[in-house]
Amino acid sequence: MVQYFKNIWSGLSSTAIGMNITAKHLFVKKVTIQYPDQKFTMPPKARNRLALDMVKCTGCTACAKACPVNCIDIETIRVMADDPHQELLHTGKERKLWLGRFDIDFAKCCYCSLCVVACPSDAINHSAEYEYSVYKREDLLYKFQTLTDEQVKDKQARLAEFMAIEKVCHPDDAPAKPVAKKNIDEKTE
Amino acid sequence: MENVNFIYDLLGKNFIAIILVISLPLMFVLVYALAAILAELKVSAWIQERLGPMRTGPWGILQPIAEVVKLIQKEDITPDKANKPLYNLAPFIIFTGAYAAFAVIPFSEYFVPAGINLGLFYVFAVGSISAIGLVMGGWASNNKYSLMGAMRSVAQLISYEIPAAMAILSIVVLASTMNMQEINKLQSGWFWNWFIFGGPGSITKIWVIPFTIGLSLIYFISSLAETNRVPFDIPEGESELVAGFHTEYSGMKFAMFFFAEYANMFIVAAILATIFLGGWNSPFDTFMQGPIWGAFWFISKAFSVVFVQIWLRWTLPRFRVDQLMYVGWKVLLPISFVCFLAVSLFVMLK
Numbered sequence: 163m164v165q166y167f168k169n170i171w172s173g174l175s176s177t178a179i180g181m182n183i184t185a186k187h188l189f190v191k192k193v194t195i196q197y198p199d200q201k202f203t204m205p206p207k208a209r210n211r212l213a214l215d216m217v218k219c220t221g222c223t224a225c226a227k228a229c230p231v232n233c234i235d236i237e238t239i240r241v242m243a244d245d246p247h248q249e250l251l252h253t254g255k256e257r258k259l260w261l262g263r264f265d266i267d268f269a270k271c272c273y274c275s276l277c278v279v280a281c282p283s284d285a286i287n288h289s290a291e292y293e294y295s296v297y298k299r300e301d302l303l304y305k306f307q308t309l310t311d312e313q314v315k316d317k318q319a320r321l322a323e324f325m326a327i328e329k330v331c332h333p334d335d336a337p338a339k340p341v342a343k344k345n346i347d348e349k350t351e
Numbered sequence: 352m353e354n355v356n357f358i359y360d361l362l363g364k365n366f367i368a369i370i371l372v373i374s375l376p377l378m379f380v381l382v383y384a385l386a387a388i389l390a391e392l393k394v395s396a397w398i399q400e401r402l403g404p405m406r407t408g409p410w411g412i413l414q415p416i417a418e419v420v421k422l423i424q425k426e427d428i429t430p431d432k433a434n435k436p437l438y439n440l441a442p443f444i445i446f447t448g449a450y451a452a453f454a455v456i457p458f459s460e461y462f463v464p465a466g467i468n469l470g471l472f473y474v475f476a477v478g479s480i481s482a483i484g485l486v487m488g489g490w491a492s493n494n495k496y497s498l499m500g501a502m503r504s505v506a507q508l509i510s511y512e513i514p515a516a517m518a519i520l521s522i523v524v525l526a527s528t529m530n531m532q533e534i535n536k537l538q539s540g541w542f543w544n545w546f547i548f549g550g551p552g553s554i555t556k557i558w559v560i561p562f563t564i565g566l567s568l569i570y571f572i573s574s575l576a577e578t579n580r581v582p583f584d585i586p587e588g589e590s591e592l593v594a595g596f597h598t599e600y601s602g603m604k605f606a607m608f609f610f611a612e613y614a615n616m617f618i619v620a621a622i623l624a625t626i627f628l629g630g631w632n633s634p635f636d637t638f639m640q641g642p643i644w645g646a647f648w649f650i651s652k653a654f655s656v657v658f659v660q661i662w663l664r665w666t667l668p669r670f671r672v673d674q675l676m677y678v679g680w681k682v683l684l685p686i687s688f689v690c691f692l693a694v695s696l697f698v699m700l701k
Contacts, residue, residue: 170682177667184398184666194402 441488448480500595504586
């Protein structure tokens with residue numbers, strides 16, 4: 163009998179305690195951030211969309227090798243000495259490789275940040291950008307190359323020419339690059 | 352005792368006046384339901400430290416209208432194997448049951464749609480109609496969850512109708528009338544004349560006050576169970592029964608259930624406000640007392656009760672079925688009997 167009244171009392175009093183707690187929460191400052199109007203400040207190491215500094219990038223392809231999902235696709239072309247178009251890296255040294263293609267497919271990217279760690283020249287980094295939804299998956303393929311298509315073709319032609327001369331001079335040497343080899347094959351046919 | 356009705360006074364007792372008297376509470380229910388939906392959304396959000404709807408209109412106040420428009424646009428689906436006449440009839444019966452009770456709710460000293468002498472009895476009688484609607488909807492849906500929800504709902508209604516009736520009966524004994532307008536008039540004056548504080552009378556009423564406060568609590572708890580609100584929402588417990596008896600309903604029929612639920616909430620709040628909290632009487636004697644102030648006091652008292660219902664919903668978890676039966680039959684019922692006896696004894700000795 164005593165237990166019965168104790169139960170009733172504990173039921174009523176715990177309800178009162180609970181209602182007191184919820185009433186306090188009624189007047190607390192709300193935690194909601196009204197997203198499109200107000201924005202959340204990103205933590206310093208947030209892994210958002212990758213950004214690339216093409217002046218710093220040496221074309222070493224370390225990021226492409228580090229990528230676990232193969233979302234980075236790089237094609238480099240050796241810089242020819244006779245090319246009137248020469249560029250300096252941010253360190254002041256001469257650029258050794260042109261970046262004919264530097265694509266990152268953010269549909270594949272898993273934001274693991276391994277490319278950022280691998281990059282020797284600090285060129286690839288996470289940006290603050292996180293709003294980049296698109297309607298088509300193809301639109302998530304970002305092209306970072308700074309050269310125009312004509313320039314790329316020009317540089318490829320120069321390299322192929324050079325390789326052809328190399329082939330004539332040292333016919334025993336294996337071709338240095340598959341790209342060059344392909345061009346030579348076409349020519350020989 | 353003649354009940355004063357301002358519409359009959361103005362227009363005479365003709366056909367148009369009767370239609371007006373009938374439709375005035377309907378207008379009120381529609382506006383009130385929108386306000387209550389918004390209150391539910393906002394209070395739940397604030398208790399959880401969210402902002403709630405903020406996009407539709409300033410501070411999201413148009414959200415309930417948007418929800419109603421959404422429900423109107425939705426496809427009205429009738430399940431293939433459902434019992435179509437019963438299935439289509441159920442929401443209307445539930446809403447009729449909820450709306451019929453408004454006939455005796457005294458909104459003000461000068462407005463009660465039909466001030467019959469058996470007001471409280473009538474409210475209880477028509478309140479049970481909604482149980483028929485629930486069973487009908489649950490059975491006709493041809494869905495196991497709906498049927499289980501309907502069965503639970505009826506078991507709950509039967510269990511909790513008795514303590515609620517005992518609580519009301521005690522007040523009827525105190526007031527010696529079932530006319531809600533009369534009960535209101537008895538409670539005029541300061542707030543200590545309200546029946547939650549033992550009703551009008553000399554200082555000797557002091558020993559009946561604990562019992563009347565207990566009765567008001569009992570009535571409030573059982574009214575929660577009757578309107579299927581948390582913590583007594585086992586007929587529509589989402590985690591167990593999808594949505595209980597209205598699982599299969601969509602579009603406007605679902606909206607009817609929704610409106611009926613909110614109308615029922617208001618009715619139990621209105622009864623609580625009338626029989627325990629003084630109805631349309633001002634708490635401070637003649638201060639702000641009058642026909643229009645009366646409507647203000649009545650509606651604000653009823654809304655406070657509705658607010659407490661919403662507040663409780665976001666505080667307590669749901670009861671288990673056996674716990675629900677325990678509370679109904681072993682706690683509320685004996686205590687309500689004891690309170691009833693005490694109040695009756697007090698009235699006899701007075």
